[in-house]
Amino acid sequence: MPKVWIADKMSGRAIEVFKAHGIEVDYRPGLSDEEKLAIAADYDGIAVRSSTTLKGPLLDAAKRVKVIGRAGIGVDNVDVETCSRRGTVVMNTPFGNTITTAELAVAHIVAAARMIPQASASTRAGLWEKNRFMGMELTGKKAGVIGAGNIGAIVCDRLKGLHMSVHVYDPFISDERAAAMGVTKVATVAELAALVDVLTIHVPLLPATRNLIDADILAAMTPGSIVVNCARGGIIDEKALYDACKSGHLRAAALDVYEQEPARENPLFELDNVSFTPHIGASTDEAQENVAVQIAEQMSAYLLTGVVTNAVNVPSLSVEEQRLLAPYLLLAERMGSFLGQTMRPGYSRMTVHLEGHAASINRKPLINAMLQGLLSQSMEEVNAVNAGMLARERGIELVESARENADNFATLIRLQVEGDEGMRCVSGTLFDEKRARLVSFDTCDVEVAPAGNLIFLQNEDRPGVIAAIGAILAAANINIGDFRLGRREDTSNAVALIQVDTAPDETVLAELAKLPNVLMVRFAGLGDI
Known part of the structure; x- marks a missing residue:
C-alpha cells in the first residue's frame, strides 16, 4: 500500500x-x-x-x-x-486559488476607491473625518485588466458586475475570446493605462513582465486613477509607483505582493494613499x-x-511510448515554437493534421507538445501536461484530423494556427524515423532543420532580394549557415528561411523589413537538436 x-x-x-x-x-x-x-x-x-x-x-x-x-x-x-x-x-x-485571489483584487479596488483602510484607522482613532474620505464611485468607470487568464477572467467578470466597462491587455487571447468575455481588447499596456480609471494586474513575473508598469506607464495613466497588484512583486516598479502616489498623480494604489518579501520595510509604507496586505491572495479557508x-x-x-495531473516536470507517457514518441515530440514542440515566435499572439484556432505513420501514434502528447511550443514564448510554467488546459482557457479551438495514407512523406505533421494576424502553417516530417525536418511553410516547400537561429522572411519574388539580405547580414557580421528559398503557389511571392550563426538584434531585423519587396521579417530561436 x-x-x-x-x-x-x-x-x-x-x-x-x-x-x-x-x-x-x-x-x-x-x-x-x-x-x-x-x-x-x-x-x-x-x-x-x-x-x-x-x-x-x-x-x-x-x-x-x-x-x-x-x-x-x-x-x-x-x-x-x-x-x-x-x-x-x-x-x-x-x-485552486483562482477565485480567492480574484476576489482579493476586487476587494482592494473597492477599498482603494472608498479609502476604507484609511477611514478605518481614522475612525478607530476617534477622529470622525467624514470630509477627508471623499471616495470614487466605480459604476460607469473604466477598468483595465492586464492578463485575462484564469484569475484575470474572473476579475473581469466581477468588475462587470460592478457595472464597470472592462478593457483587457492580453496578447494571448483572440478578438473572438475577448468578445465572448464581454471585454474590450487593447493592443498595448500603454494604451490600456491611458484609457482606464482602475488598473489591476494578473500576469506572471517573467523577464518580459518585470517592471511592466514603469514610470512612463504610470505617467500615462489618467490623473486620479487607481493601481492594484495581487499578482507578483516586481511587475510594478515600486520607486515609480512611490513617485506617482506621493505626487498625487494616482489617487491610490493597493498591493498584496512586493519586490522583496517578506516586506517588513518599504518606502511605500510611508504613503497614506497606498494600502497593503501581506501576500494573502490564497489565504481563505x-x-x-x-x-x-x-x-x-x-x-x-x-x-x-499512474495517471498524471498538473505535473510540472513530466508528461503522462509510458516508457515505451516515450521512446517511440521522443523524435515526434521534439519536432512537434519546435513546430509550435516556430509559429509562436513568427506569429503574433491572439490565437483563436489550432488545426493539426497527421499523415502516414504519424496518424497511428498517440496524438495527445504530440498536440500538447505543439501547444507547449506555441504558448511558452511569453507564458509561465507551460508544459506538455498543462498546455491543453491553458489553450482552452484562452478560447483556442483545437481541430484534429488524420489519415493513414501519405502523399510525399512516410510521416507528416501539419500545424496551422489562426488568430488576430491571420493564418500561418508549417509542416514537418521525420527522416529515418529520427531526423526532424520542417518541409513547408504556408504553401511553400522549403526544407530546413528545426534548430538554431532562423530568420523567416516573406517577399515579392524579384531580383536583388537575396543580395540585399546578404549585404545587411554581412554588415552586421552575421554569418549565414543555410539559406532556403521557396515560392508560394499561384502567387508572385516567396519565402526564405535563413539559418544564421548568431541571433540578429531588432536593428538588423528592422533593416531587413525595410528592404524593397520584403513583406515580413520574423525571427525564431529554436535551440539545438
Whole structure:
C-alpha cells in the first residue's frame, strides 16, 4: 500500500481523501530538519505547502518517493530538476486559488476607491473625518485588466458586475475570446493605462513582465486613477509607483505582493494613499481546502493508477511510448515554437493534421507538445501536461484530423494556427524515423532543420532580394549557415528561411523589413537538436 507524508499544515480534508483511496497517510507538519531526514525514506509521496523545502539532503533522503505534491502554485521549494532526473513526478494545484485571489483584487479596488483602510484607522482613532474620505464611485468607470487568464477572467467578470466597462491587455487571447468575455481588447499596456480609471494586474513575473508598469506607464495613466497588484512583486516598479502616489498623480494604489518579501520595510509604507496586505491572495479557508483536496486526489491517482495531473516536470507517457514518441515530440514542440515566435499572439484556432505513420501514434502528447511550443514564448510554467488546459482557457479551438495514407512523406505533421494576424502553417516530417525536418511553410516547400537561429522572411519574388539580405547580414557580421528559398503557389511571392550563426538584434531585423519587396521579417530561436 502506498504511504504518504503530509509535511506541512494542510486542511484535514487531504487526510480524508488519501484514506478514502486506501492510501496510508501520516500528518506530521512542523518537524525539525533532523526529524524530517529521519523519516523521509519511509514514503512513496510527500505533500507540502511552502514551509518544507524538498532540496539537497532532504530530497536525497527521500529515496522511495515517487511523487511530490505542492498544495498551491509555486514549486520554488522543490528541486524540480533533480526530481525530473530521478523520475519523481512533481505536481502542483495551479487553479485552486483562482477565485480567492480574484476576489482579493476586487476587494482592494473597492477599498482603494472608498479609502476604507484609511477611514478605518481614522475612525478607530476617534477622529470622525467624514470630509477627508471623499471616495470614487466605480459604476460607469473604466477598468483595465492586464492578463485575462484564469484569475484575470474572473476579475473581469466581477468588475462587470460592478457595472464597470472592462478593457483587457492580453496578447494571448483572440478578438473572438475577448468578445465572448464581454471585454474590450487593447493592443498595448500603454494604451490600456491611458484609457482606464482602475488598473489591476494578473500576469506572471517573467523577464518580459518585470517592471511592466514603469514610470512612463504610470505617467500615462489618467490623473486620479487607481493601481492594484495581487499578482507578483516586481511587475510594478515600486520607486515609480512611490513617485506617482506621493505626487498625487494616482489617487491610490493597493498591493498584496512586493519586490522583496517578506516586506517588513518599504518606502511605500510611508504613503497614506497606498494600502497593503501581506501576500494573502490564497489565504481563505475555502482556497486552502481546495488545494489540499486537489493535491490529495492527484497524488492518489498517480500512486494507484499512474495517471498524471498538473505535473510540472513530466508528461503522462509510458516508457515505451516515450521512446517511440521522443523524435515526434521534439519536432512537434519546435513546430509550435516556430509559429509562436513568427506569429503574433491572439490565437483563436489550432488545426493539426497527421499523415502516414504519424496518424497511428498517440496524438495527445504530440498536440500538447505543439501547444507547449506555441504558448511558452511569453507564458509561465507551460508544459506538455498543462498546455491543453491553458489553450482552452484562452478560447483556442483545437481541430484534429488524420489519415493513414501519405502523399510525399512516410510521416507528416501539419500545424496551422489562426488568430488576430491571420493564418500561418508549417509542416514537418521525420527522416529515418529520427531526423526532424520542417518541409513547408504556408504553401511553400522549403526544407530546413528545426534548430538554431532562423530568420523567416516573406517577399515579392524579384531580383536583388537575396543580395540585399546578404549585404545587411554581412554588415552586421552575421554569418549565414543555410539559406532556403521557396515560392508560394499561384502567387508572385516567396519565402526564405535563413539559418544564421548568431541571433540578429531588432536593428538588423528592422533593416531587413525595410528592404524593397520584403513583406515580413520574423525571427525564431529554436535551440539545438
